[in-house]
Amino acid sequence: MADRPGRIGVVGGGAWGTALATVAARAGAQVTLWAREPEVVDAVNRDHENAMFLPGIALDPAISATGDIAEAASCPAILLVSPAQALRTVAAGLSGALEPGTPVVICAKGIEQGTSMLMSEVLAEVLPEAEPMVLSGPSFADDVARGLPTAVTLAAGSVERARPVAEALAGQTFRPYLSDDLVGTQIGGAVKNVLAIACGIVDGRRLGTSARAALTTRAFAELSRFGRALGARTETLTGLAVLGDLILTCSSPQSRNMSLGMALGEGRTAEEVLAGRRSVSEGVYTAAVVVEMARERGIEMPIAEAVHQILSANRDIGEAIETLIQRPLRSEG
Numbered sequence: 001m002a003d004r005p006g007r008i009g010v011v012g013g014g015a016w017g018t019a020l021a022t023v024a025a026r027a028g029a030q031v032t033l034w035a036r037e038p039e040v041v042d043a044v045n046r047d048h049e050n051a052m053f054l055p056g057i058a059l060d061p062a063i064s065a066t067g068d069i070a071e072a073a074s075c076p077a078i079l080l081v082s083p084a085q086a087l088r089t090v091a092a093g094l095s096g097a098l099e100p101g102t103p104v105v106i107c108a109k110g111i112e113q114g115t116s117m118l119m120s121e122v123l124a125e126v127l128p129e130a131e132p133m134v135l136s137g138p139s140f141a142d143d144v145a146r147g148l149p150t151a152v153t154l155a156a157g158s159v160e161r162a163r164p165v166a167e168a169l170a171g172q173t174f175r176p177y178l179s180d181d182l183v184g185t186q187i188g189g190a191v192k193n194v195l196a197i198a199c200g201i202v203d204g205r206r207l208g209t210s211a212r213a214a215l216t217t218r219a220f221a222e223l224s225r226f227g228r229a230l231g232a233r234t235e236t237l238t239g240l241a242v243l244g245d246l247i248l249t250c251s252s253p254q255s256r257n258m259s260l261g262m263a264l265g266e267g268r269t270a271e272e273v274l275a276g277r278r279s280v281s282e283g284v285y286t287a288a289v290v291v292e293m294a295r296e297r298g299i300e301m302p303i304a305e306a307v308h309q310i311l312s313a314n315r316d317i318g319e320a321i322e323t324l325i326q327r328p329l330r331s332e333g
């Protein structure tokens, strides 16, 4: 079995990359954090804080930031934490700089627009020399960085190959579970962002907690149909990376996707809300591609369809809700 890596490269200096850098440093690794913004590099090295994306968290001095992606690429394990739609470009920056077989852990949650590829498929195309892994599950960056207890799934082609990377991240408040279901582990994180926008709409319109529970449950039914069609295993669907992340993201305004939905439910437009945000709300970019993939495969996903139409065609929210409730009666499942 490979040794647990003592140095970790984190590629992406947003909230999640910074939080994961903290996790790795707490577990005893030396961390090289690559950030796109020179202000982030300076602030992490000088003030030990990423005031732009994760303000108010004191960073471990074992984390050093760089604007040179090759420095991060020289580490024996890499966490890839860009937004999903930028993953192809960011991963290409590592090309030629990795030792063959280096674990590259995808931490972004989304599906690529234009190609309908999962992030592991994008990685295989751009960085075939990497050993692809996926880290996903219910985990807000702020909670994780503050050291609040969190459990996630770490998936790889084999559980034994995932284990040393899990050991390099595990600590008193961060517990990775191992999986070899790379596909299933990615589906939850990508699709729950779309469904969380719908849950936010329910809250924004003050439709009540009964409505939110009903919507979350039916969202899980459609997420499970989508997952099964793409080959996700049942234990993954009911685990942290799918059900767990759906529950978290559909229940807290701390989620950027849910809070976007809340704003829509209160009558604001997506353009207005997104114009005031630096942080990424992945569901906006994944909605259309999920709906397209579902239509191609004949998978019924009425909630994702409604979110897509609200975002892309300004569909009236009241009418979308009425249509969802008045669909022909059917069995659950």
Ligand SMILES: NC(=O)C1=CN([C@@H]2O[C@H](COP(=O)(O)OP(=O)(O)OC[C@H]3O[C@@H](n4cnc5c(N)ncnc54)[C@H](O)[C@@H]3O)[C@@H](O)[C@H]2O)C=CC1
Residues within 6 Å of the ligand: 012, 013, 014, 015, 016, 017, 018, 036, 037, 053, 081, 082, 083, 084, 086, 089, 090, 107, 108, 109, 110, 139, 140, 141, 142, 278, 279, 280, 281, 282
């Ligand atoms: N924040 C969180 O609690 C969690 C986030 N994630 C996922 O991690 C990924 C990154 O999200 P955050 O770190 O939260 O980002 P963020 O919202 O804090 O910041 C945006 C990040 O995107 C980068 N960025 C923006 N446009 C870019 C481009 N064109 N090319 C390269 N980089 C670009 C910025 O440099 C910055 O690092 C997303 O896929 C998100 O779903 C996963 C779990 C938790």
Ligand SMILES: O=C(CO)COP(=O)(O)O
Residues within 6 Å of the ligand: 109, 137, 138, 139, 140, 141, 193, 196, 245, 248, 249, 254, 255, 256, 257, 258, 280, 281, 282
């Ligand atoms: O993925 C997340 C929690 O697991 C973060 O969710 P948001 O991107 O909606 O904030």
